[in-house]
Every structure is written in structure tokens, then in C-alpha cells.
Amino acid sequence: MAKQTRKRVQGGTTNGGTGGGVLPGGGAMEQGTTGRFLVLLKEDAISEGAKMLEEKVGLQVARSADFTAGVLSAEAAGADSVVFDEIGVAVVRGDPDLHRATLAAAGEDSPLSIVEPERIVYALAEQPAGGSLLPADIPFSLPPVIEQPVAPVLTAEAPAAPALITTEYLLGYRDAIDGLLRHLRGGEAGAEAYREPAAGARIVSEAQATWGLQATRVLESKFSGKDVKVAVLDTGFDTRHPDFAGRQITTASFVPGQAVQDGNGHGTHCIGTALGARQPGILPRYGIAFGGRIFAGKVLSNQGSGADGWILAGINWAIANGCRVVSMSLGAPVQPGQPFSQIFETVARRALAKGTLIVAAAGNESDRRVGRFEPVGHPANCPSILAVAAVDVNLRIAFFSNRGLNPMGGQVDIAAPGVDVYSSWPMPTRYRRLQGTSMATPHVAGIAALFVEASPKASASDIWRLITQGARRLPLPSSDVGAGLVQAP
Amino acid sequence: MTEQSRLNVTVLVDDAALQRIRSIARRLEKAGMKVEEVQEEIGTITGSVPADELRALEHVEGVSGVEEQRQVSIAPPGSEVQ
Numbered sequence: 001m002a003k004q005t006r007k008r009v010q011g012g013t014t015n016g017g018t019g020g021g022v023l024p025g026g027g028a029m030e031q032g033t034t035g036r037f038l039v040l041l042k043e044d045a046i047s048e049g050a051k052m053l054e055e056k057v058g059l060q061v062a063r064s065a066d067f068t069a070g071v072l073s074a075e076a077a078g079a080d081s082v083v084f085d086e087i088g089v090a091v092v093r094g095d096p097d098l099h100r101a102t103l104a105a106a107g108e109d110s111p112l113s114i115v116e117p118e119r120i121v122y123a124l125a126e127q128p129a130g131g132s133l134l135p136a137d138i139p140f141s142l143p144p145v146i147e148q149p150v151a152p153v154l155t156a157e158a159p160a161a162p163a164l165i166t167t168e169y170l171l172g173y174r175d176a177i178d179g180l181l182r183h184l185r186g187g188e189a190g191a192e193a194y195r196e197p198a199a200g201a202r203i204v205s206e207a208q209a210t211w212g213l214q215a216t217r218v219l220e221s222k223f224s225g226k227d228v229k230v231a232v233l234d235t236g237f238d239t240r241h242p243d244f245a246g247r248q249i250t251t252a253s254f255v256p257g258q259a260v261q262d263g264n265g266h267g268t269h270c271i272g273t274a275l276g277a278r279q280p281g282i283l284p285r286y287g288i289a290f291g292g293r294i295f296a297g298k299v300l301s302n303q304g305s306g307a308d309g310w311i312l313a314g315i316n317w318a319i320a321n322g323c324r325v326v327s328m329s330l331g332a333p334v335q336p337g338q339p340f341s342q343i344f345e346t347v348a349r350r351a352l353a354k355g356t357l358i359v360a361a362a363g364n365e366s367d368r369r370v371g372r373f374e375p376v377g378h379p380a381n382c383p384s385i386l387a388v389a390a391v392d393v394n395l396r397i398a399f400f401s402n403r404g405l406n407p408m409g410g411q412v413d414i415a416a417p418g419v420d421v422y423s424s425w426p427m428p429t430r431y432r433r434l435q436g437t438s439m440a441t442p443h444v445a446g447i448a449a450l451f452v453e454a455s456p457k458a459s460a461s462d463i464w465r466l467i468t469q470g471a472r473r474l475p476l477p478s479s480d481v482g483a484g485l486v487q488a489p
Numbered sequence: 490m491t492e493q494s495r496l497n498v499t500v501l502v503d504d505a506a507l508q509r510i511r512s513i514a515r516r517l518e519k520a521g522m523k524v525e526e527v528q529e530e531i532g533t534i535t536g537s538v539p540a541d542e543l544r545a546l547e548h549v550e551g552v553s554g555v556e557e558q559r560q561v562s563i564a565p566p567g568s569e570v571q
Contacts, residue, residue: 234563235563264563266571300561300563304564304565305561305562306560306561307560307561308499308558308559309525309526309558311561312499312531312533312535313526313535315530315531316529316530329563329571332560332562341559342554343501347531347532350530351531354530364564364570364571378561400570434571435570436563436570436571438563
């Protein structure tokens with residue numbers, strides 16, 4: 001296991017009550033903290049931050065950059081503050097109130113941002129032999145409202161708490177919570193209701209907006225992806241759909257002999273999620289980047305198939321037109337151990353360098369209902385393509401969603417709503433509910449457009465980081481959901 | 490050469506040769522490839538080649554990779570999962 005970064009156990013104390021390293025300065029010490037404080041320095045202003053600590057707060061500052069191989073001892077240096085240049089964090093001694101007051105006075109442009117007490121971190125005890133904590137074949141169904149903090153204090157000296165956490169324990173825990181939830185909901189709320197995970201007992205219906213837009217906090221966002229060009233490479237688009245009247249739409253077909261008009265429906269559904277209207281003709285709202293510019297590239301035939309060459313032609317077209325986001329709800333299955341395409345990876349890297357982020361579906365070949373797990377497909381398995389998994393309204397992994405089984409880029413990067421997804425469909429049907437990682441992918445693409453509007457100077461790689469860093473953590477393995485559930489800025 | 494033995498391929502042009510992608514496409518044609526399209530933004534060339542001449546494309550100067558094109562697909566309309 002040995003995942004700890006440090007191990008500090010003083011005087012046999014196992015509950016962290018007083019902590020160690022009692023330091024002068026006198027601030028009230030929180031439970032399990034060291035009396036030192038961590039100050040986050042802005043990435044591009046570490047030197048300024050260090051200078052401010054010296055001049056404004058009056059600290060003696062040592063810098064890790066001044067020590068060989070970044071290894072240093074603060075005590076040996078005789079300083080009361082150490083700036084770790086590589087990670088942009090300072091560890092400082094002294095009165096926290098003084099530091100906080102200094103920061104508050106520094107204003108928004110300060111190179112210093114967050115101050116928090118340094119915690120005592122303990123080594124996690126070894127797993128009991130043969131006792132896998134979270135076996136892969138257990139269907140994860142801890143409901144999203146449960147954000148149970150894991151007890152942080154587990155030491156070799158402490159009672160062997162982890163040994164008690166068996167599969168049976170977790171299953172029993174899950175069942176109890178499931179039962180409690182059903183009770184709280186007053187029976188079966190059904191798929192029409194979405195339970196806001198962080199807001200206690202609030203149940204939200206889909207009368208006004210789809211559950212996916214609620215779960216990803218799109219409705220609260222002040223961004224619309226205004227004027228951000230988003231390409232959806234799929235089966236085309238029903239350009240006559242009334243919900244898109246008046247929108248700026250650019251189209252191209254890369255399927256020999258077929259017009260852009262969507263004879264399948266899949267493309268119109270994906271474009272609806274990524275770029276649909278704020279106020280569609282008929283509620284609920286289902287679209288995310290309603291201010292974005294629609295680039296509908298047909299790279300899949302009306303029968304739903306396509307070739308690498310058509311997709312590459314579509315990517316090339318999207319980049320040539322200045323699209324910042326390319327959404328690809330398509331793929332081909334790969335075998336366990338099969339490497340990713342070097343060509344698509346190079347293309348994705350070139351796209352990133354030109355400011356274009358490519359998002360692709362992880363694939364639907366799995367069937368978790370019968371214990372079948374398949375790896376992320378092509379081309380989502382390329383390291384430089386953002387791979388999207390699907391979750392349902394209860395934020396459980398969708399039964400079909402592929403898993404990050406292959407190393408070197410075969411990971412899932414993020415998850416998005418992909419079950420019971422309501423969106424546009426070619427007329428006269430107008431709307432349909434579908435499920436698939438195909439439906440999850442345009443959620444991420446639309447939200448990427450919101451991030452582009454929110455951070456107009458950000459590079460495509462920056463947008464990638466903003467998306468993953470802003471994701472809501474889920475109590476699921478990262479091999480299934482990556483960073484978690486995508487969230488709008 | 491029969492039609493069945495032709496392979497659809499994607500050719501990746503090396504970073505250092507991106508400016509010369511058009512002339513590389515011409516060299517690929519001389520090496521036996523039928524070029525369908527040159528994607529200048531991403532540095533790829535798509536087309537087809539007789540199966541037994543595939544390896545020859547890799548030796549064209551400025552080419553850093555050749556892959557046979559895959560077929561991608563979505564589920565048929567009406568399927569349980571899309």
C-alpha cells in the first residue's frame with residue numbers, strides 16, 4: 001500500500017489530538033494539525049509570493065529551488081518558512097490570524113491564495129491478506145448523497161480498522177443506505193426525478209431541464225459557450241429542426257454519396273445535448289452550449305458506420321474552421337492489450353497544439369450486468385483524446401460503459417450523463433431518449449465550450465485540465481469514471 | 490491488382506515534414522498509393538494501396554507511420570445502447 005506522503009506519529013498518539021511539532025506562534029491548533037500552515041502560491045507568481053511572505057509577513061523564507069535535488073530540511077535551513085517551488089506551496093510557522101489578515105489585505109492580485117492548517121498524515125495500514133477492499137466485480141451503488149469521509153487516522157499502532165472493512169461490510173452498508181434512501185424518497189421516485197446529490201432531500205424533476213443538465217450544474221452556469229465553435233462529428237444533423245431555427249450552423253459531409261441531413265438521428269441527438277437551445281420549443285431544456293456555433297460534420301453514414309479516413313477529414317475540417325471542441329460519439333472496439341493508434345494520437349496532439357480539444361466516447365461494449373468489462377475503444381483510447389464514460393441518474397456507472405483496462409492512454413478521463421438522455425431527434429419525431437457513452441460525450445463537449453468562453457485565453461490543454469480538475473468526485477473507481485462527473489464552470 | 494486486395498490506409502507525415510505534405514503525397518502516389526485526401530491541418534494523408542505495397546509507403550521520406558483504416562460504428566437505430 002504505502003501510499004502516504006509522510007508519516008508523523010508523535011509520542012504514540014494515534015488520534016492526532018495534539019499533533020506534533022508544536023511551534024512558537026501561538027495560534028489555536030486544530031485537531032490533527034501541526035501548528036504550521038500551508039499557503040498556496042499562484043503558479044505564475046511563486047517568486048513574488050515568496051517575496052511577499054518575507055516582506056509583508058516578516059518571515060525568513062527558504063526555497064526548495066535553492067537546494068540540490070529539491071531536498072531540504074527547514075530546521076537545518078533555520079528558516080521559519082519553506083517555499084516548495086515545484087508545487088507552489090509554502091509551509092509557514094506563526095500566528096495564523098496574522099497570516100490570514102496579511103492575505104486579506106493583499107487583495108485579489110496577491111500571489112498568495114489559500115491558507116490552511118497543515119494536517120498530520122498517517123500511513124494507511126496494510127490490507128489484510130486476500131482482503132480486497134473494493135473488488136472489481138462488486139457493482140458500486142453507493143448513492144450520490146452519501147459523502148462519507150473515510151477516517152483519516154489509521155496507523156500501525158491504531159486498532160486494525162481496515163481489517164473490519166470487508167466486502168460484506170460494504171455491501172451491508174450499501175443496502176442499509178439504499179433502504180434509507182428509498183424511505184426518504186417516499187417510495188419510487190422513478191427516472192423522472194433527479195436527486196441533487198449535495199442538497200439533501202431536494203428532488204428535482206425533468207419538467208424544466210434534463211437530469212443531465214442538472215447533474216452537471218449547467219443550469220447554474222452563467223456561460224453559454226457564446227460564439228465558441230463546436231464540431232460534432234457524427235451521422236449529420238437535421239438542419240430543419242425547429243429548436244435550432246436562427247442558429248448559425250455550418251455543415252459538411254465526409255461520407256461519400258450522402259448529404260449532411262441526418263438519416264439516422266444519432267448526430268441530431270448528440271448536437272442537441274452539446275449545443276441545443278436554452279428555451280426549446282417544448283420543454284425540458286436539453287442543450288448545454290446554447291450560445292455556441294454548430295459545426296455538424298457527417299463522418300458516419302446514415303447506417304451508422306464510418307472509416308478512419310472520414311473521421312480524420314472531419315477533424316481536419318473542424319480545425320481549419322477554428323473549432324475549439326470536437327465531439328466524437330463513435331468508436332471501434334479494441335482488445336485488452338491492444339495499443340492505441342499512433343496516428344490518431346499524433347493528430348490529437350497536433351489538434352491540442354492548434355487549440356482544439358477532442359472528446360470521444362469510451363464505448364459501450366461492456367455488460368456489467370453479466371460481469372463483462374471491455375476496454376476503452378478507438379480512438380478514445382489515445383492519451384490526448386478525452387475519453388468519456390457514462391453514468392445514470394443515480395450517478396452509478398452505466399452497465400455498458402467501458403473500463404480503463406489498457407495502460408498508456410486507455411483510461412477513462414471523465415464521466416457524464418449517458419442513461420435516459422433526452423435530446424433532439426430528426427423531425428417529425430422531434431425528441432427521443434437514448435443511452436450510451438455516445439450521449440455522455442456531448443455533455444462534456446458542451447461543457448468544454450462553456451470553459452472556453454469562461455477562459456478565453458486558455459489553451460486546449462488548459463481546457464482539458466479545467467474540465468478534469470472541476471469534475472465532481474464520485475465514489476467509483478477512476479478506471480470507470482476517471483476524474484468524476486463533469487461539472488459546468 | 491484486384492479491388493479486393495486494396496487496403497484503405499492513413500499515412501502520418503512527420504512533424505518535420507509537415508510543410509512538404511503535398512510533395513510527400515505525390516511521392517506516395519509514385520510508391521503505389523491512390524491518394525484520396527490530404528489533411529493539412531493534422532498532417533495525414535488518406536487513400537488506398539495494394540496490400541503488397543503497404544510496407545513500401547513506410548519508406549517514403551517524411552512518412553512517420555502507416556495504418557490500415559479501421560471501421561467505426563454506432564449501434565443500429567433502435568438498439569438498446571447507442
